Structure formats: structure tokens, C-alpha cells
Amino acid sequence: MLELKRPDLLRTQSYINGQWVDADNGATVEVRNPSTGDVVATVASLSEVETRRAIECAEEAMKAWQKASCKERAKVLRTWYDLIMANQEDLAKILTAEQGKPLAESMGEIAYGASYMEWFAEEAKRIDGDVIPAPSNDKRIVIIKQPVGVVASITPWNFPNAMITRKVAPAIAAGCTVVGKPATETPLSALALCVLAEEAGVPAGVMNMVVGSSSRAIGGEMTSNPIVKKVTFTGSTPVGKVLMEQCAGTVKKTSMELGGNAPFIVFDDADLDAAVAGAVASKYRNAGQTCVCSNRMLVQEGIYDAFVEKLAAAVAEFNVGDGFGDGVTMGPLVNAKAVNDVDAMVQDAVDKGATLAAGGQRSDLGDCYYEPTILTQVSQDMRVFSEEIFGPVAPIFKFSTEEEAIAMANDTEFGLAAYFYTRDVGRVWRVGEGLEYGIVGINEGIISNEMAPFGGVKESGSGREGSKYGMDDYLELKYMCMGGIDK
Numbered sequence: 001m002l003e004l005k006r007p008d009l010l011r012t013q014s015y016i017n018g019q020w021v022d023a024d025n026g027a028t029v030e031v032r033n034p035s036t037g038d039v040v041a042t043v044a045s046l047s048e049v050e051t052r053r054a055i056e057c058a059e060e061a062m063k064a065w066q067k068a069s070c071k072e073r074a075k076v077l078r079t080w081y082d083l084i085m086a087n088q089e090d091l092a093k094i095l096t097a098e099q100g101k102p103l104a105e106s107m108g109e110i111a112y113g114a115s116y117m118e119w120f121a122e123e124a125k126r127i128d129g130d131v132i133p134a135p136s137n138d139k140r141i142v143i144i145k146q147p148v149g150v151v152a153s154i155t156p157w158n159f160p161n162a163m164i165t166r167k168v169a170p171a172i173a174a175g176c177t178v179v180g181k182p183a184t185e186t187p188l189s190a191l192a193l194c195v196l197a198e199e200a201g202v203p204a205g206v207m208n209m210v211v212g213s214s215s216r217a218i219g220g221e222m223t224s225n226p227i228v229k230k231v232t233f234t235g236s237t238p239v240g241k242v243l244m245e246q247c248a249g250t251v252k253k254t255s256m257e258l259g260g261n262a263p264f265i266v267f268d269d270a271d272l273d274a275a276v277a278g279a280v281a282s283k284y285r286n287a288g289q290t291c292v293c294s295n296r297m298l299v300q301e302g303i304y305d306a307f308v309e310k311l312a313a314a315v316a317e318f319n320v321g322d323g324f325g326d327g328v329t330m331g332p333l334v335n336a337k338a339v340n341d342v343d344a345m346v347q348d349a350v351d352k353g354a355t356l357a358a359g360g361q362r363s364d365l366g367d368c369y370y371e372p373t374i375l376t377q378v379s380q381d382m383r384v385f386s387e388e389i390f391g392p393v394a395p396i397f398k399f400s401t402e403e404e405a406i407a408m409a410n411d412t413e414f415g416l417a418a419y420f421y422t423r424d425v426g427r428v429w430r431v432g433e434g435l436e437y438g439i440v441g442i443n444e445g446i447i448s449n450e451m452a453p454f455g456g457v458k459e460s461g462s463g464r465e466g467s468k469y470g471m472d473d474y475l476e477l478k479y480m481c482m483g484g485i486d487k
């Protein structure tokens with residue numbers, strides 16, 4: 001049983017137009033703690049009819065919300081930020097219970113998620129227009145920015161809080177209204193955010209959250225309903241492609257934060273200890289379940305053995321266990337299917353000749369645990385080179401030259417995050433510019449924060465979240481041609 005200071009944050013109904021609602025047909029779905037398999041809550045499971053209702057309410061609410069002054073919108077978001085931080089511990093407990101990550105990581109995610117509220121509260125006041133020269137003196141070209149309209153947001157289970165705030169905060173700051181759908185595994189964090197939205201003064205219908213296990217039905221409604229003007233999604237590339245196709249029918253705007261296959265390159269001249277610390281942070285955060293987790297370690301031949309040895313020593317210090325356990329540094333994967341998927345990739349590598357320098361099997365802690373793993377003697381024909389692992393497995397590839405490292409790094413359809421470690425300033429520029437990625441960590445393993453633009457190129461998606469650029473995805477430019485100026 002979850003002990004919360006505010007038990008009312010744990011909700012089992014969806015939130016539509018300021019009301020807590022059940023499914024029309026009474027359907028429910030269980031939320032389980034991956035650490036223990038225990039049922040944390042049984043939540044209402046809605047579908048397309050209720051989604052359509054939520055979208056219609058969001059359209060109605062948009063009439064007033066888009067006219068709220070930027071200071072009013074900023075104040076609501078700032079209050080929401082304050083409330084999230086005031087309830088950080090309860091929200092973190094809810095997150096760990098449904099997702100499994102260690103409580104300290106959940107505390108970090110809540111603060112990270114809240115930072116988008118704070119940031120976009122500030123940015124709400126900076127939705128500047130523009131006046132630009134016209135081709136003749138009798139005209140002026142005036143640009144204004146207006147909210148794009150009703151936004152549908154579909155988010156994954158790996159960051160049940162922050163992936164929502166990163167979308168909802170700029171949308172609401174811009175004057176849009178939102179209908180959200182969290183992952184079926186992790187609806188509780190999403191619903192808790194709605195409790196605090198209401199307390200912060202977010203008007204009814206501006207923020208709606210539809211929970212349901214029929215993601216195709218809910219997503220189908222969101223992508224086909226002409227009221228929805230924008231779909232923002234974080235999740236797998238295959239699902240992102242389906243949503244983009246579905247959105248084509250009504251020509252919706254889309255933002256897609258999709259899969260990654262991040263290279264983590266260590267050159268011979270790198271600070272080895274810093275590189276190992278960065279590798280641990282970027283690889284094993286959230287048990288390897290983030291789209292910016294380093295997927296392939298590429299290590300230059302002169303430093304290879306020393307890097308493997310130090311990384312293996314660091315991994316041996318991990319304390320794997322229940323996210324609520326004292327001193328636990330790595331929790332379970334999200335479900336047993338994820339463990340099977342990760343294990344199949346490790347087996348594929350071992351069958352093709354890889355050597356295990358650490359881990360390499362399911363843990364006896366429970367169905368959802370996998371040992372932190374390091375693979376050496378790996379080659380490019382193995383699945384771990386080309387596919388997103390989404391688990392605590394580090395394959396360490398060897399390279400000789402800078403050109404080879406860049407070519408290996410770019411040899412993927414993905415282009416979200418990349419990392420490299422070197423002390424050569426010329427190489428910093430050459431490699432930084434040569435990597436075909438939206439985000440590059442240079443001598444740094446942790447690249448996400450609310451002030452930086454997060455997003456990918458190639459099949460990792462489109463659009464940017466966070467930073468001064470993150471608002472653009474929720475705004476339309478309108479050009480007004482002012483004539484009759486010269487007498």
C-alpha cells in the first residue's frame with residue numbers, strides 16, 4: 001500500500017472537462033508495480049467515444065483560454081510548478097510504484113518534469129511577433145503568433161511525468177488546450193498531474209487526460225478528429241510512423257520524439273574516468289530505458305581494454321532491486337516482455353560471438369529484472385548495433401580512426417542523441433559537426449534539461465521540446481499584409 005501525504009493524488013478515473021470520469025462501459029485496467037508484480041491500482045479504461053467527448057470539451061475551452069492574457073497563462077503554469085514541487089515526494093512514490101525506477105530517480109524526474117512548467121511559464125510572456133520589411137513602401141509585413149489549436153498528446157511509460165509536462169506546458173503557455181493519453185502501464189502519474197492542474201487554476205477542459213488500454217482506438221480518434229490540430233507523441237518509431245500516416249488525412253501538425261540508437265564514442269585522448277562516469281549515467285539511467293540512452297559504445301583501440309575494465313568495475317557496484325529499496329541504483333524493466341526483448345538481443349550477440357564482460361541474463365530478483373550487462377567482441381551484424389536496446393546492456397565496439405568512428409556512429413536510420421569524449425579541440429568541432437544527430441553530448445553524458453532543445457533527425461522524429469524553440473511547435477505564424485500606408 002502506497003503511503004502518501006496526500007492520498008487524493010492517487011486517482012483511478014480519467015479527467016475530462018474538469019470532471020473525474022469512468023469509462024462509459026465500466027471497463028477497467030490494472031496498473032502493476034514491475035518491482036513486485038503487485039497491483040497498485042485499478043483504473044478506468046476509456047476508449048474512442050470518451051476521447052471524442054474530451055476533444056469536444058477541449059475545443060470549447062479553447063475559446064476562452066486562447067484569450068487569457070499571457071500573464072494569466074504564466075501564473076497558472078507557475079502555480080502548477082509550485083504545486084508539483086510541493087508534492088514532489090508523493091508524486092515520486094506514485095511514479096516508482098507504477099514504473100519501477102529507484103525513488104531517487106523518480107524525485108529527479110518530478111523536478112525535471114516541473115522545470116518545463118517553470119520554463120514555459122516564463123516563455124509564455126515572450127511569444128513575440130515581428131514586423132519585417134515589405135517589397136514596397138505602401139505595405140508593412142506584420143507577423144503574429146497564435147495557438148495552433150486543440151493538441152492531442154500521446155506519451156510513453158519511461159518518463160510518466162516529464163514527457164507529459166514537456167508537451168503540456170508549452171501547449172498551455174501558447175493558449176492551446178490538451179487531450180492527453182498516457183501509457184497504459186503508467187497512468188497514475190498523469191492523473192496526479194491533473195489533480196494539481198485543477199488546484200493551480202487550469203480551467204476545466206484546458207487539460208484533459210484519457211486513460212485506456214485501447215491505444216489504437218484512442219489514437220485513432222485523436223489522429224482523425226478534425227478538431228485536433230496537432231498531435232505530439234513520444235514513443236517508438238513504428239508507432240510514430242502510424243500516427244503520422246493517420247494524421248495525414250486531416251493534415252495535422254505533428255511533433256515526433258521517436259526511438260534512438262545513440263553512439264557513445266571514446267577517443268584515445270579522452271579523460272577515461274570522466275568517460276566511464278558519463279557512460280554509466282547515459283547508459284544505465286532508468287535501467288537503459290530512455291531514447292537518449294547510449295546504445296552503442298564505440299571505443300578507440302588504444303583505450304579499449306582500460307575502458308572495458310573500468311566500466312565493468314563501475315557496473316559491479318550497482319545495487320539492483322525494488323525501486324523503493326534503500327540505496328537501490330537500478331530498478332526493474334517496465335514489464336516481462338521488455339526483459340524478453342532485451343534478453344533476445346543479448347542472446348543474438350552471444351550467438352554471433354560476443355563475450356560477456358558483465359551480466360548477460362535475467363536476474364533472480366523477479367520477472368522484470370535484467371542484470372546490468374556489458375558485451376565485448378561485438379560486430380556490426382549483431383542486433384545491438386542496429387536496434388534500440390531499451391535495457392541495461394552496453395555493447396562495446398572497437399574502432400581505429402576518427403573517420404571510422406563517425407561512419408559507424410552515423411550508420412543507422414536513427415538520429416536522436418550522440419555522445420563523444422575527447423580532449424582535442426579540433427576534433428570536438430569535426431566530430432560535433434559530423435554526427436547526424438539532433439543532440440550531441442561532448443564530454444558529457446547527461447544532456448537533457450528544460451532550457452535546451454530536445455529532438456532528433458532522420459527516423460528519430462521531428463520537432464523540438466523545451467528551450468525557447470519548444471514553443472514554436474504549438475504556434476502558428478500568421479502574416480498580415482498591411483497596405484495603404486503611403487499617401
Ligand SMILES: NC(=O)C1=CN([C@@H]2O[C@H](COP(=O)(O)OP(=O)(O)OC[C@H]3O[C@@H](n4cnc5c(N)ncnc54)[C@H](OP(=O)(O)O)[C@@H]3O)[C@@H](O)[C@H]2O)C=CC1
Nearest residue numbers: 155156182183184215216219235236239258259291388390
Ligand atoms: N522514444 C521513447 O522515448 C520511447 C521509445 N520506446 C521504444 O519502443 C519500444 C516499445 O515500447 P512501447 O511501450 O511498446 O512503445 P509505444 O510506442 O508502443 O508506446 C508509446 C505510447 O504510444 C501509445 N500507443 C501505442 N500504439 C499506439 C497506437 N496505435 N495509436 C496510438 N497510441 C499508441 C502507447 O499506449 P499504450 O501504452 O496504451 O499501448 C503509449 O502511450 C521500446 O522498447 C523502445 O524501444 C518506448 C517508449 C518510449
Ligand SMILES: O=C(O)CCCC(=O)O
Nearest residue numbers: 158159234290291292448
Ligand atoms: O526517452 C525519452 O523519450 C525521454 C528522454 C528523457 C530525457 O528527457 O532525457
